[in-house]
Amino acid sequence: MMIGVIADDFTGATDIAGFLVANGLATTQMIGVPEAGTTVEGDAVVVSLKSRSNPAGEAVADSLAALEWLQSLGCRQIFQKYCSTFDSTAKGNIGPVADALMAAIGTDITVVCPALPINGRSIYKGYLFVGDQLLQESGMKDHPITPMTDSNLMRLMEMQSKGRAGVVTTATVERGVEAVRAEIERLRASGVSYVVLDAVSDAHLDVLGQAVADMALVTGGSGLGAGIARAVATGDTGRIEELARAAAEAGTPLHGPGIVISGSCSVMTNAQVAAYRDLAPVFDVDVERCLADPDAYGAEMAEWALAQPQDGGRPAPLITATAKPEVLRGIQARYGAAASEAVERAFAAAARRLADGGIVRFVVAGGETSGSVTQALAVSGFAIGPQIAPGVPWVRAVDRPLSLALKSGNFGAESFFVDCQPAEIRAVIGGAA
Ligand SMILES: Nc1ncnc2c1ncn2[C@@H]1O[C@H](COP(=O)(O)OP(=O)(O)OP(=O)(O)O)[C@@H](O)[C@H]1O
Numbered sequence: 384m385m386i387g388v389i390a391d392d393f394t395g396a397t398d399i400a401g402f403l404v405a406n407g408l409a410t411t412q413m414i415g416v417p418e419a420g421t422t423v424e425g426d427a428v429v430v431s432l433k434s435r436s437n438p439a440g441e442a443v444a445d446s447l448a449a450l451e452w453l454q455s456l457g458c459r460q461i462f463q464k465y466c467s468t469f470d471s472t473a474k475g476n477i478g479p480v481a482d483a484l485m486a487a488i489g490t491d492i493t494v495v496c497p498a499l500p501i502n503g504r505s506i507y508k509g510y511l512f513v514g515d516q517l518l519q520e521s522g523m524k525d526h527p528i529t530p531m532t533d534s535n536l537m538r539l540m541e542m543q544s545k546g547r548a549g550v551v552t553t554a555t556v557e558r559g560v561e562a563v564r565a566e567i568e569r570l571r572a573s574g575v576s577y578v579v580l581d582a583v584s585d586a587h588l589d590v591l592g593q594a595v596a597d598m599a600l601v602t603g604g605s606g607l608g609a610g611i612a613r614a615v616a617t618g619d620t621g622r623i624e625e626l627a628r629a630a631a632e633a634g635t636p637l638h639g640p641g642i643v644i645s646g647s648c649s650v651m652t653n654a655q656v657a658a659y660r661d662l663a664p665v666f667d668v669d670v671e672r673c674l675a676d677p678d679a680y681g682a683e684m685a686e687w688a689l690a691q692p693q694d695g696g697r698p699a700p701l702i703t704a705t706a707k708p709e710v711l712r713g714i715q716a717r718y719g720a721a722a723s724e725a726v727e728r729a730f731a732a733a734a735r736r737l738a739d740g741g742i743v744r745f746v747v748a749g750g751e752t753s754g755s756v757t758q759a760l761a762v763s764g765f766a767i768g769p770q771i772a773p774g775v776p777w778v779r780a781v782d783r784p785l786s787l788a789l790k791s792g793n794f795g796a797e798s799f800f801v802d803c804q805p806a807e808i809r810a811v812i813g814g815a816a
């Protein structure tokens with residue numbers, strides 16, 4: 384096994400797994416840390432944790448357990464995967480987990496690169512941009528759990544971790560692989576542990592992938608994963624095509640009734656919900672009812688969805704808690720973090736009942752939301768299928784007949800929920816081919 388990925392949420396895990404497969408690495412995604420002795424074949428394996436927003440001690444313990452299992456498979460590189468919008472404030476878990484992984488692996492240096500240019504995330508002089516905006520000016524400033532008010536990755540890493548941070552700037556990246564390696568070494572010798580890597584294009588990620596392919600520990604987003612995959616994938620185009628065919632076969636979505644569950648409040652998810660609302664039956668979640676009795680209310684959501692006909696070109700129903708920033712601020716001012724937790728718990732209860740009731744295709748928006756839903760469905764791993772949008776592959780549960788599309792908050796086009804419907808339904812309601 385070449386690469387072992389420790390992902391801090393479930394959509395992030397499917398995101399990087401999809402890019403590793405698309406760039407030539409046979410990859411499996413595991414849900415949680417498998418039992419000791421579990422083996423997996425292939426070039427890369429991704430462990431999905433739900434460790435982005437829990438207490439740092441738990442995130443560290445879960446990540447170290449994942450590391451131990453990945454080391455037992457003989458992984459020669461560990462990749463700490465976090466969000467392309469960082470999603471980690473001054474008190475976040477990325478630094479503590481990176482510190483612990485470095486100590487356990489026995490290295491004094493790693494890189495920090497959440498860039499994902501294809502989805503508009505770029506890094507320039509160590510500052511993270513979302514599209515044309517600094518991270519702190521983008522919709523991420525209103526995130527319900529991790530509002531991002533700083534865009535400087537060096538500062539964020541130094542606030543969270545024990546080490547010092549430095550940056551390899553675009554100018555160096557453009558001088559090529561050896562220049563990047565030399566700069567990382569120069570920074571290491573000067574006492575830096577966290578080297579932020581600038582990247583504003585896939586060409587930069589190609590250089591960076593080659594430059595860091597031999598490092599014991601790297602950290603970042605799926606863009607860096609793709610760059611490393613392109614650097615280390617042994618095969619020729621024939622093998623890559625064969626892998627793509629195998630992935631398409633293993634991950635192609637099952638036929639049967641579906642559901643769309645939206646718990647992300649991102650700008651893009653708000654637009655996707657608004658677009659789908661005009662086309663499909665919608666259940667708008669009442670947060671106060673989630674707080675009052677999440678399990679009973681979740682079951683009620685599921686009964687509503689199961690009663691919606693899906694024949695005759697009708698799209699899957701939508702259950703949504705997605706809220707605009709001003710509405711969310713009001714809810715949070717009133718109930719604090721309990722509101723988000725209650726919504727997640729209600730979605731988990733709904734998911735269990737929906738699967739029992741025969742739903743086989745789950746489209747879920749939001750990383751935390753996807754974590755709750757996937758854990759409720761009690762699956763152990765995913766085969767990775769074709770990408771619906773960059774960073775969102777179809778995945779198929781390995782131990783029960785379920786297809787899922789786990790969408791990171793800001794990923795996908797406005798038509799994303801339509802794009803997830805079977806071809807015969809898209810033919811009736813529109814959407815991408
Ligand atoms: N109306 C609401 N009121 C309060 N909390 C909500 C509401 N709707 C959703 N939430 C909560 O907000 C959180 C959204 O986080 P989630 O990770 O699912 O989405 P995201 O951050 O947009 O996605 P990603 O992490 O993939 O970028 C979840 O905990 C969800 O339960």
Ligand SMILES: O=C(O)[C@@H](O)C(=O)CO
Pocket residue numbers: 392394395396398399465466467468604605749750774791792
């Ligand atoms: O990197 C991203 O943006 C996503 O994979 C993610 O982690 C969202 O939760």
